[in-house]
Amino acid sequence: MRAAGDSTTPVPESAAGSPPAPAPVIELDGVSVSFDGRPVLREVSLRLAERRIGVIGQNGSGKSTLARLLNGLVLPDEGSVRVDGLDTGKDARRVRARVGFVFQNPDNQIVFPIVSEDMAFGLKNLGVPKREIPGRVTAALGEFGIGHLAERQAHLLSGGEKQLVALAAVMVMRPSVVVFDEPTTLLDLRNRNLIRDAVARMEQSAVMVTHDLDLLAGFDRVLVVHEGRIAYDADPASAVGWYREHCS
Numbered sequence: 001m002r003a004a005g006d007s008t009t010p011v012p013e014s015a016a017g018s019p020p021a022p023a024p025v026i027e028l029d030g031v032s033v034s035f036d037g038r039p040v041l042r043e044v045s046l047r048l049a050e051r052r053i054g055v056i057g058q059n060g061s062g063k064s065t066l067a068r069l070l071n072g073l074v075l076p077d078e079g080s081v082r083v084d085g086l087d088t089g090k091d092a093r094r095v096r097a098r099v100g101f102v103f104q105n106p107d108n109q110i111v112f113p114i115v116s117e118d119m120a121f122g123l124k125n126l127g128v129p130k131r132e133i134p135g136r137v138t139a140a141l142g143e144f145g146i147g148h149l150a151e152r153q154a155h156l157l158s159g160g161e162k163q164l165v166a167l168a169a170v171m172v173m174r175p176s177v178v179v180f181d182e183p184t185t186l187l188d189l190r191n192r193n194l195i196r197d198a199v200a201r202m203e204q205s206a207v208m209v210t211h212d213l214d215l216l217a218g219f220d221r222v223l224v225v226h227e228g229r230i231a232y233d234a235d236p237a238s239a240v241g242w243y244r245e246h247c248s
């Protein structure tokens, strides 16, 4: 087990050359969640402050529910979740501005027909001045090497292109942490590697739920969720080793 904040991974430099802001602190305190009276997460307490955190575990163990708690998509039945001190239930808007969420299926996330319109919509909602929006959209698409998709119809893109657009649409909002729920499940090897490399380059913090254990190489910390509890919490090699031994 390791304490939060003892990462030894070098912190990436931002595009401007200045070090990024410190990773936000996410605190879960005695969190339990049930669906239809069935417990899914049980008394989970965690302090998450590392830049790269993986979440692994068997199907149905509670990983997505844990991920959704982090930006208030799911609220705890008991206990609390705080992001830099903001309660995910009471301060939902401010929490969502800090914590972006990339869904497994980008179709759940892309709303507007044209890629640039979809990205602009999120910025308008955030209250970003109109004159700044095109520049931010262009920069975010360029960051992921998909500037050429700006005027394309989102629903006609390939699965990998859609996933990159969904990631850019979250990143354009400049969250300080991005939660990924199985972002590579629908992708071929090339696009899976594109996502892996994009995540590695991100200056923001990332929490990633995945069954693709190789994605977690170089992460600071990996949580193993088992039957609704954090069964193991360690560096990637130890956590993956524990998971293989106890959960296969």
Ligand SMILES: Nc1ncnc2c1ncn2[C@@H]1O[C@H](COP(=O)(O)OP(=O)(O)OP(=O)(O)O)[C@@H](O)[C@H]1O
Pocket: 035, 036, 040, 057, 058, 059, 060, 061, 062, 063, 064, 065, 066
């Ligand atoms: N909104 C919901 N309503 C009812 N049950 C739910 C809901 N969300 C999740 N569950 C149930 O909670 C349990 C945990 O689901 P969760 O999606 O968190 O698991 P997971 O570890 O992410 O699984 P997987 O690896 O299969 O994606 C499952 O039994 C699931 O059916």
